Amino acid sequence: MPEPTTPRLAELRRQFGARLRDLRQGHGLSQEQLGEMAEVDRKTINRIENGMYSPHLDKVFQIADALSVPPRDLFEWDGASSRT
Template sequence: MPTPIPPRLAELRRQFGLRLRDVREGRGLSQERLGELAEVDRKTINRIENGMYSPRLDNVFQIADALDITVKELFDVPATPRNA
């Protein structure tokens, strides 16, 4: 059974996933198509967007490239309080 992650990390994953979804949908891409472009499985895209998976750094680079944005732009999520 996986070890639960701290609430702050769960929130950051959720925010990252929402950002990824917003950018992907803004580009008119399905999860399947983004996966193809980024050479990442569609299920992985889904898990990232739902905050259930923390992507490898290599995947983040591939996804940013596929979306034609910088990695920094992909991480442009709202700030969360440290004690959350």
């Protein structure tokens, strides 16, 4: 996947990935375990967590379901609601 076109997109991807990592670790799951539960490749989970991949909405729903959280929880981090 090509690099984000703006620094803002790169930062949002990074923050989304960090939030996913926090939720995954909070559930005591490895990337591989979450991937299996969400029917998403472990490498995809890794790329999302590292801000290198922007998942499609269907994948966001699958990951949220696997973590038993509402999808919006994946988008809640400090400063997520502020627009610069």
